[in-house]
Amino acid sequence: MRKIRVGVNGYGVIGKRVADAVFLQPDMELVGVADIATDWRIQSAANRLPLFASTPDAQAAMAAAGLRPLGTLDELLERSDIIIDTTPKHVAAGNLERYRTAGVKAVFQGGESHATTGHSFVAQANYESALGRDTTRVVSCNTTSIVRVLGALDGAGLLRRARGVLIRRATDPWESHLGGIMNTMVPEPTIPSHQGPDAQTVLPGLDLVTIAAKGAHTQTHNHYWTLQLTREASRDEVLDALRAAPRIAFIRMSDGLVALNSTIELMRDLGRPRGDMWEVAVWEDLVTVQGDEAFLTYQVYNEAIVVPETIDAIRALTGTAPDAATSMKITDDTLGMRSDFLRPAESPR
Known part of the structure; x- marks a missing residue:
């Protein structure tokens, strides 16, 4: 069977990953990446990836910088079955008609609105509704985590409503020298913050409200949830629902993972590329259940x-x-996803 020919437009934080x-x-071929930059980010990729220029001006600039682009974005589209647009927020929406004209399917990221594609995507929640579509939008990092965790409890019949507080990182680590937040915290100016309504584009039945603020750090987000359950439940029932869900992994303060930075260091020690964490890291020993209420906190690696x-x-x-199960098994096996970062899967937790 012929492999899916994949192009990536935008070689930044998400695009390179x-x-x-x-x-x-095993079923995909990367036919090229496109960008407009000529600095170290593109130079680091030029010798190992098929490189294209997103614009004619960028093609000339790349050539002047000693790079050898194989062509422009139009030529990348000609070689691709599907394009992954990871260009900056709001830039991607302007590319939609270009992709349609080229007859290429397209995946957008959470910086664009739901209206851009009319479909928002988290694999475990609504994979089947995306089958055969021309476009979809993978929701943002925070929204993805909400759908994974709250969706697991909702699917187990345990979740009535959710109220969450999100402490967001101020900026991506690589550009922290450009500004950001120092010695303060900046509340998001609306309640609910945008992540709650965004999660409802994937799981419309969720009753949730989110409140968010940016903190003075650059690595990962941190969520705190107060959950109204559908009935009185035990802590083990809540934990079992989370264990049964894909792409959630437990960490524990009792293992010394007591802060955001400790989990980042663990990812490096596990040999993860770029120290990446694809899972939602839930603090197992902080999950608390009191009657029909549950409380938990977790960490989201935004990159x-x-x-x-x-x-x-x-x-x-x-x-x-x-279906989702078929695709997710391939993806999770190739990436080395885990349900617990320190204990073997076959060991009792």
Whole structure:
């Protein structure tokens, strides 16, 4: 069977991770990455990836910088079955008609609105509704985590409503020198914050409200949830629902993983590429249940969590995997996803 020919437009924080993930998939071929930059980010990719220029001006600039682009974005589209647009927020929406004209399917990221594609995607929640579509939008890092965790409890029949507080990182680590937040915290100016309504584009039945603020750090987000359950439940029931869900992994303060930075260091010690964490890291020993209320906190690695969802979206749009379970198994096996970062899967937790 011919491999899916995948192009990536935008070689930034998400784009470079998606490109590397495509390389690992047995049913996909990376035909090229496109960008407008000529600095170290593109230079580091030029000798190992097929490089294209997103615009004619960028093609000239790349050539002047000693790079050798194989062509422009139009030529990348000619070689691709599907394009993954990881260009900056709001830029991608302007590319939609270009992709349609080229007859290429397209996956967008959470920086664009739901209205851009009319479909928002998290693999475990609504893979089947994306089958055969021309476009979809993988929701943002925070929204992905909400759908995974709250969707697991909702699917187990345990969740009535959810109220959450999100402490967001201020900026991506590589550009922290450009500004950001120091010695303060900045509340998002509306309640609910945008992540709650965004999650409802994937799981419309969720009753949730989110409140968010940006903190003075650059690595990962941190969520705190107060959950009204459908009935009185035990802590083990809540934990079992989370254990049964894909792409959730437990961490524990009792193991010394007491803060966001400790989990980041663990990812490096586990040999994860770029220290990435594709899973939602739930603090197992902080999950608390009191009657029909549950309380939990977890960590979201904003640079990596949407990568497996993007890979699954490729299979959904091209129809090469019939259901979520089939696609997610391939993706999770190739990436080395885990349900617990320190204990073997066969050991009792």
